[in-house]
Amino acid sequence: MAVRSQSARTGLSPAVAAQVVLGAGFLAHLVVVEVLFAGAGAGKNSVLTVAKFFALHAASIMMLQLVLVARLPWLDRRIGMDRLTVWHRWTGFTLAWTVLTHATLVVLGYAVLYSMPVTATFLSLAGVIASLLGMCAAAIILAMAVASLRYARRRMRYETWHALHIGLYLAVLLALIHQGLEGTTFASSPAARAYWWTVWTLVLLAFLTGRIVLPIWRNAHHRFRVAAVEPESDDVVSVYVTGRHLHRLDARAGQFFIWRFPTHNGWWQANPFSLSAAPDGRTLRLTAKAVGTTSAGLRRLPVGAPAFLEGPYGAFTALHRTREATLLIAGGVGITPIRAMLEESTGPAVVLYRVHSMDDAVLLRELQWLAGERGAQLHVLAGRTGSGNPPFAPFEPANLRGLVPDIADRDVYVCGPPAMTDAVLRSLRELGVPRGQVHAERFSLA
Numbered sequence: 001m002a003v004r005s006q007s008a009r010t011g012l013s014p015a016v017a018a019q020v021v022l023g024a025g026f027l028a029h030l031v032v033v034e035v036l037f038a039g040a041g042a043g044k045n046s047v048l049t050v051a052k053f054f055a056l057h058a059a060s061i062m063m064l065q066l067v068l069v070a071r072l073p074w075l076d077r078r079i080g081m082d083r084l085t086v087w088h089r090w091t092g093f094t095l096a097w098t099v100l101t102h103a104t105l106v107v108l109g110y111a112v113l114y115s116m117p118v119t120a121t122f123l124s125l126a127g128v129i130a131s132l133l134g135m136c137a138a139a140i141i142l143a144m145a146v147a148s149l150r151y152a153r154r155r156m157r158y159e160t161w162h163a164l165h166i167g168l169y170l171a172v173l174l175a176l177i178h179q180g181l182e183g184t185t186f187a188s189s190p191a192a193r194a195y196w197w198t199v200w201t202l203v204l205l206a207f208l209t210g211r212i213v214l215p216i217w218r219n220a221h222h223r224f225r226v227a228a229v230e231p232e233s234d235d236v237v238s239v240y241v242t243g244r245h246l247h248r249l250d251a252r253a254g255q256f257f258i259w260r261f262p263t264h265n266g267w268w269q270a271n272p273f274s275l276s277a278a279p280d281g282r283t284l285r286l287t288a289k290a291v292g293t294t295s296a297g298l299r300r301l302p303v304g305a306p307a308f309l310e311g312p313y314g315a316f317t318a319l320h321r322t323r324e325a326t327l328l329i330a331g332g333v334g335i336t337p338i339r340a341m342l343e344e345s346t347g348p349a350v351v352l353y354r355v356h357s358m359d360d361a362v363l364l365r366e367l368q369w370l371a372g373e374r375g376a377q378l379h380v381l382a383g384r385t386g387s388g389n390p391p392f393a394p395f396e397p398a399n400l401r402g403l404v405p406d407i408a409d410r411d412v413y414v415c416g417p418p419a420m421t422d423a424v425l426r427s428l429r430e431l432g433v434p435r436g437q438v439h440a441e442r443f444s445l446a
């Protein structure tokens with residue numbers, strides 16, 4: 001298999017290779033920043049020197065933040081948007097603390113320097129445009145950090161939280177102007193200035209390319225539109241999207257797109273759905289369970305409606321395979337990427353499809369047909385967990401091993417509700433399946 005030979009050649013899995021590149025790039029940047037800081041001389045007093053140190057690191061973390069959500073295809077395919085957004089979330093909190101420390105030290109530093117009370121110092125700094133812009137950027141970053149705390153995030157609609165998040169772009173702009181007006185370390189020499197602004201330019205270019213240029217270019221090139229809408233059950237529907245030159249779209253089974261149907265839902269409604277069939281160069285298919293207004297409304301999409309797609313995204317693909325044999329585990333609508341992967345699978349495959357009742361087993365006929373074609377085993381595990389005697393618990397380690405005795409020699413792909421996914425991952429650990437062979441898609445971004 002191509003992936004196997006790639007890992008064998010480099011000795012690193014694609015995910016680890018991408019993490020090494022990202023980590024090494026950031027560390028190298030930090031080393032340059034420390035050298036610049038050391039060479040730039042002290043600030044007006046020791047507190048302001050430390051404040052400057054935090055400022056440089058806040059800006060560097062901000063750069064990293066943008067790269068993590070730039071949706072660069074090379075990184076996304078190897079690390080996955082789910083993991084990148086988790087890292088983005090944690091570096092976001094680190095950024096908020098670093099910015100808060102920088103701002104506090106600046107006020108304290110000037111209060112010491114001019115022997116003024118802290119409040120008066122704060123107010124007089126707010127009267128200087130460069131500081132005021134920095135304060136506004138800091139306020140937006142801190143407000144967003146609070147809104148991202150689990151307690152607040154859970155009580156907010158996805159769209160509200162996303163709209164608030166867009167305010168961060170204003171914070172980046174204000175922070176950039178603040179750096180241009182205030183920055184002394186990277187203005188200490190022409191080389192330092194050139195380095196600093198080159199890195200910022202590269203980061204902004206990466207972000208704009210991944211978030212704006214690539215999606216606009218892809219949609220202009222492919223001109224996606226709805227080709228068919230087919231109900232799969234009372235609350236699940238499949239939407240087929242076609243377009244020009246789809247064979248040139250570098251999508252893989254297991255990946256997802258962020259779909260917009262602007263004439264149907266408006267531009268602001270953008271929802272991630274996995275491909276439920278392997279891309280064949282002619283159509284892309286999503287299969288969605290109705291959980292809210294957008295997913296429920298897909299049933300009424302008119303044929304011919306334009307679609308705007310961002311993607312393909314995600315690392316839940318055969319790129320990460322390390323073994324010839326696979327075990328594909330799906331729960332409920334988590335069958336969508338699993339169904340697509342079965343279609344693309346090579347080597348011995350076992351599919352476990354967990355549903356409450358056989359009526360919930362959408363796409364079952366397709367799965368049975370594909371399993372027959374590929375020589376794969378398909379087990380539909382229907383029932384309520386804990387019901388019956390002995391209690392129904394298909395993902396308990398012993399039961400899982402009973403179904404798939406050679407489980408430790410397989411790559412395992414899991415996609416289902418959070419509780420099921422967690423139970424499967426626990427059992428895989430107990431059964432000694434190496435971490436590198438376990439791949440999970442959670443249908444949620446941090």
Ligand SMILES: Cc1cc2nc3c(=O)[nH]c(=O)nc-3n(C[C@H](O)[C@H](O)[C@H](O)COP(=O)(O)OP(=O)(O)OC[C@H]3O[C@@H](n4cnc5c(N)ncnc54)[C@H](O)[C@@H]3O)c2cc1C
Binds near residue numbers: 289292293
């Ligand atoms: C990578 C990924 C792949 C997915 N694949 C499928 C699939 O193949 N089939 C399927 O039925 N469901 C899939 N989902 C879940 C699907 O995206 C949500 O059910 C859908 O967006 C709900 O939208 P709604 O407006 O109908 O409901 P709402 O009530 O508005 O949303 C329900 C919940 O869905 C989540 N959500 C909504 N919009 C977004 C968004 N833009 N980005 C991230 N999360 C959002 C939020 O957590 C929200 O609370 C996937 C999710 C992700 C992250």
